[in-house]
Amino acid sequence: GAVVSQHPSRVICKSGTSVKIECRSLDFQATTMFWYRQFPKKSLMLMATSNEGSKATYEQGVEKDKFLINHASLTLSTLTVTSAHPEDSSFYICSARNRDLPPVSYNEQFFGPGTRLTVL
Amino acid sequence: GQNIDQPTEMTATEGAIVQINCTYQTSGFNGLFWYQQHAGEAPTFLSYNVLDGLEEKGRFSSFLSRSKGYSYLLLKELQMKDSASYLCAVKVNNFNKFYFGSGTKLNVKP
Numbered sequence: 001g002a003v004v005s006q007h008p009s010r011v012i013c014k015s016g017t018s019v020k021i022e023c024r025s026l027d028f029q030a031t032t033m034f035w036y037r038q039f040p041k042k043s044l045m046l047m048a049t050s051n052e053g054s055k056a057t058y059e060q061g062v063e064k065d066k067f068l069i070n071h072a073s074l075t076l077s078t079l080t081v082t083s084a085h086p087e088d089s090s091f092y093i094c095s096a097r098n099r100d101l102p103p104v105s106y107n108e109q110f111f112g113p114g115t116r117l118t119v120l
Numbered sequence: 121g122q123n124i125d126q127p128t129e130m131t132a133t134e135g136a137i138v139q140i141n142c143t144y145q146t147s148g149f150n151g152l153f154w155y156q157q158h159a160g161e162a163p164t165f166l167s168y169n170v171l172d173g174l175e176e177k178g179r180f181s182s183f184l185s186r187s188k189g190y191s192y193l194l195l196k197e198l199q200m201k202d203s204a205s206y207l208c209a210v211k212v213n214n215f216n217k218f219y220f221g222s223g224t225k226l227n228v229k230p
Binding site: 044112 | 161162163205207211216218221223
């Protein structure tokens with residue numbers, strides 16, 4: 001199967017600190033990963049598209065200096081929430097596209113289990 | 121922009137059939153996906169439509185009408201474990217991004 005892991009699964013931090021969240025594709029190579037955030041009882045909001053070896057593409061309204069994304073290898077993307085504030089508390093989910101699947105594929109994105117961030 | 125609408129919440133009885141609708145207005149449409157998500161967990165893939173018509177997979181079926189910007193997910197023989205949120209997601213051409221609807225919380229009662 002196609003497994004995506006996230007670490008940590010849960011993090012609590014103080015306001016003003018930075019938090020790094022890792023997203024790994026465990027058994028496939030992912031040229032593209034996506035980062036979403038989800039507020040309670042709401043759906044997933046796409047934050048940015050992370051491409052291996054190049055700069056991330058951010059959605060409108062997402063601060064690139066606050067949410068730093070690095071896609072250093074074909075199996076790892078990281079999201080760093082800089083100078084976190086309580087309003088950044090959310091459920092962050094990543095997904096990864098398997099580069100070996102054909103362009104039109106039934107199960108294109110594999111989701112990680114999510115990271116619950118709580119900023120005090 | 122992308123606009124995807126779903127009902128917020130639905131309730132149905134165990135053993136019954138329920139239809140969850142999704143309407144969308146997007147540019148660069150390249151497929152529609154349905155996902156199931158239990159609270160605090162990642163979404164899991166249910167179905168995919170890129171052409172008009174009905175796709176059936178066991179107890180789940182999904183329908184798409186591209187001209188109407190409309191899809192539905194049909195769940196048959198409901199089970200208690202089907203209580204979850206159901207997310208409609210549209211794939212757009214540009215970088216193959218997915219945009220999600222607000223999700224429909226389905227409550228299955230005995």
